[in-house]
Amino acid sequence: MSRIVHVNGEFLPEASASLSIFDRGVLFADAVYEVTAVLDGGLVDFDAHQARLRRSLAELAIDFDPVAAGLIDLHRELIRRNDLQEGLVYLQISRGVADRSFLQPANIRPSVVLFTQAQTLLDAPAAQSGLSVITRPDKRWHRRDIKTTQLLYPSMMKTLANEQGADDVWMVEAGHVTEGSSSNAHIITADGSLVTRPTSEDILHGITRAAVLDYARETGAEVIERPFTVAEAQEAREAFITSATAFVTPVVAVDGVPVGDGRPGPATRRIRAHYIDHSRDRLRY
Template sequence: MSRIVYVNGAYVPEEEARVSIFDRGFLMADAVYEVTSVLDGRICEFEGHVARLHRSLAELKMAAPVDDAALLEIHRELIRRNDLTEGTIYLQVTRGAADRDFAWPEGAEPGLVLFTQAKALETPKAAETGIRVASVEDLRWGRRDIKTTQLLYPSLAKMIAREKGADDAWMVEDGYVTEGSSNNAYIVTGAGTIVTRQLSNDILHGITRASVLRLAREAQMVIEERPFTLAEAQAAKEAFSTAASIFVMPVVEIDGVPVGEGTPGPLAKRLREIYIAAAKATSI
């Protein structure tokens, strides 16, 4: 059975999905996106993702194509039509189609595309073994807090990491780790303190990040929001990344140097368990 996707008001088989060649998402990466996770056929952290979507739209002075209730129903309909029990839903809003011009068009109708991706989220093998990361210079634009579709450099960073034999990249700017290619980055000090970079325009304001930090505080874990260096990360007791598609993912090696014992640490594993339980309990 062909996957059913949503394109500008219609549910269609993926083979029949079409967007205009003049869509500014295609021509200019003039678009924003969100990815929500699905566990047991229910959507995790929908309110947080929609709130961030509105923030991204506002920062780019882009109109929302539908209201939040309609957006939720589209998500649920895609889950039903694709019989999705575990995986992700990708959502993209573009400024719309107009003749190519750097200036924003007036009156263009926003584009809206969503599709599902079935994948193991709760028990992927990587969560058991941990992942290896390689450092890559951070050469992205200065507004990383806006979740735009201009992902060429993060894609390049991920491929550079793979060429180095790693699973993912952690990007470094002025000697400090900013974030992963598609996730937020953390270390755990010898004293057990969780360290992650503070929110700013330098990093994406992760929805999973916010929940993980809240849950960590509720579990009486100590958190310090500040930049950390690559050397500090390599010398850490543990390291991990967070994102909607990986939840809490242990990092066991950085640039060929084992982190801690070179295996997923107890704090990261515990945070992953706590997060999954909370995500399931609040899913809709």
């Protein structure tokens, strides 16, 4: 059976769904998105995702009220109609449909698209084996804090990594790691400190990132928000990524150099387990 998706107020079989070729998201990537994980049929960190969505919409001046639109109910209904127990709900909001022009039009209705993806999150193989990443220059635009659909360069780099036998890419700017293709990057130093780049316009303000840092501070770990170099990552005790789809996933090699002993480390495993347990305690049904 095909999935049921939601497009501009209608629930439709995916084969029947369509979007105008004049949609600003199609023509200009003039759109924002969020991906919310689903565990046990419930939404993970939904309120935090919606808060970031509101910020992204405001930064692009897209006039859309997520609460008035009932996005929580749309998410719930899609989960119900697709009988989704574990996976993702993708939400995209574009400025809307208008004749092609670089000038952003006023007073048009935003386009809203949602769909589900069944996916193994808890027992993802990468959580057990760890990821190998390569590094490449970060050539994205400089408003990475807005979760827009401008994802071509990260897609190109992730594909390049795959072609070179790696799992993902860490992008580098001015000698320091910014983030992964769709994740935030972290290292654990020899003294046990958790180091990660601070939030700014340089990186996406990750929802999982924020939850993990809160947990680390609660347990008394030293959290240092500063940029780190590729060499620091290669010399670290452990490294990992965070995202809504990967949760907390270890990185075991950077540019072919093993991190630590080249296997997922105990701190990363502990952080992942806590994040999953804590997320299950706060699921939105």
